[in-house]
Amino acid sequence: MIWEAAAADLAARVTHRSSRWRGPVARTPRHVFVPTWWEATDGRWELREPVNEEQWFPAAYADRSLVTQVGDLHADRAKLDDHPAGRPTSSATLPSLVVSMFQHARIDDGDELLDVGTGSGYGTALAAQRLGDEAVTSIDVDPYLVDAARNRLAIAGLHPTVETVDATGPLPVKAGKFDRIVSTVAVRTVPTSWLAALCTGGRLVTTIAGTSLILTAEKRADGAAVGRVEWDRAGFMPARHGADYPAGASGLLAAAHEIDGEDVTTSPYPVVDVANAWDLDSMLGITAPGIEHAYHDDGRRRTAVMAHADGSWARAVGVGSVRPAVHQGGPRRLWDTLDEIRAYWLQHGELPARGARALITPEGETRLARGEWRAVL
Template identity: 65%
Template sequence: MNWSDAAAGLAEAATNRHSRWRGPVATTPRHEFIPRWWERGPEGWELHDGQSDPEAWQRAAYRDASLVTRVGQWHADRADPGDRPKGRPTSSATLPSLVVQMFQHARIDDDDHVLDVGTGSGYGAALAARRLGNEQVTSVDVDHYLVAAARERLAHAGLNPTVKALDATGDLPFDPDSFDRIVATVAVRKVPASWLTALCSGGRLVTTLAGTSLLVTAEKDPDGGATGRVEWDRAGFMHARSHSDYPPGAENVRTIAKSSDGDEVCVGQYPVVDVANAWDLSSMLELTAPGIEHEYWEHGEERGAIMAHPDGSWVRATSVGDSWPTIHQGGPRRLWHLLDACRSHWLTHGELPVRGAQVFIKPDGTTIIARGDWHVKLS
């Protein structure tokens, strides 16, 4: 495979002309970090093998797109062609422009020591090591197989940063003040206290909040906490895992929501909306009521949505044309009312307060997001 020209094209697409990340993108063989991957097909997840179709491999690896490498507990590397895994994606090779964006938000200087949280395919660690050198880059992931595979692929690319298998949301085996920058390509509900311990005073961390498109940057304060902001840019990553897979979600609750009359039936005051793709609305709702799962559909003039939570709360909203939706709700909470509260805030104030908000992180990781009179505590 003549990958050099393809990598140069990717660098042009993923970086600006004078970016210090253009060289690393242009000289890193991304295809070697993604030999196999999953794509959704008409019958579910389908396996793609690079060696069996080098041209398709090159096209996939050198476009600015994410490639799913693990679904549930199924690694693409270890799968057979007929396998059809179930569950949510649990690891991927992130689109290069987003990796670069996260590094740019970190404001990495040439002498900085960087902790890359979420090794995944190893491609992000490769870019960092290509720019900074092996000694200045440490990458961690909860998945032992991914770590071993990434080490091997990094070595094949002539790189040897430190790569460790560990749960980054727990204690970290690093001395205090070990890193100038921490960049996470996995999302967290609150910033782990161990990250603050490992970050040097004045050091900068970049992460996203789980279930949202909110990108947080913060600098460590002398008291061991950190202060920052929600950036105006959007970014989304898989939730950080502590185990081999995510805990069971609300699939059973969604099944109930599809046909049950529920405990309450009413007429909604706002149209049915595709919450998952209304990024600011989804982010606001996730901060105030985390863990809701969403479905949305359109069939002709009918629009419908389901919201479900593992605690048993659910809602089904349907409408035809421009009519107000019929709302069925059940369980301990009224999820549609929580959504409507977010939409009312938007209409009343002209925007939602989440983007551009201030972020205050206590030494124990408790995270407070505030803007004007609005605030929420993530703990």
């Protein structure tokens, strides 16, 4: 099996034939960037370490994300009997989404690009193929990811600048250096350092953490940036500041399946799998960030559980068409917040976040507005 044929086939599937990204996808050996990866099987992570091209290429050249690190354990450094616990912390993003993020950036020949979230290095490779090594700088908080990506980029004949940097803090670049910033890690609000690094008229693309909302904006002469929330959807891991994410609410989420609530009510709306209801989840992520979710449907009973690190939790259980029972505890009533969003949806016919106008202030505040709706991140 020849990788060039697999890459050309992938390019034909994820780009239009006239797209300037078709060539970079076709010329990039994605398998080099994912020699090993993790897959979730029966609730636990299993290492995939292909021994030949027949095992390797169908996954490497599929339009799918491959998880490369769980917690602080990268697949490169794992053994077959390792089963890490925790959340994925790095992946090779599905190629169509990488291309889509670059397309949202409206990248032109001659642009200088800051690629935030090196990860496997595959997206960096596409950018370097498109713009040239000297025009691409890529950063990631994880030293191992940076070293591995730099080495694999070199194997592919590419040598962009790749550095270990916490993207949410100061950036070691001169002010106004970049024409475009594209982030494949999510942030709650755009760091002030990104605005400083972006030239006037430059364009940034990122996603809002805890949502599937893509934010695009162009920098004004006064240092602010204005743009919008796009109608497309994308999901990326949130930016982290170290080897792993904080513990979060996983313990409370597990306990909330069984404990009795301080408040027990019924909801007028059916039980919903919030994490997979993208628009609903995004509005909740804007309104009450940081909630973790669990959902189970055994064919008769549907159970949804929510928990937050502040100690708030909720559990809704529905059977058939009967109004679900809702148990809630802690300082906030999370299910009530969810039901308020669903009531807004019914009243207005849609949720307002997607398509909203955006203003990013030089001080690091992101303001969203659509109609009479307002939100400040």
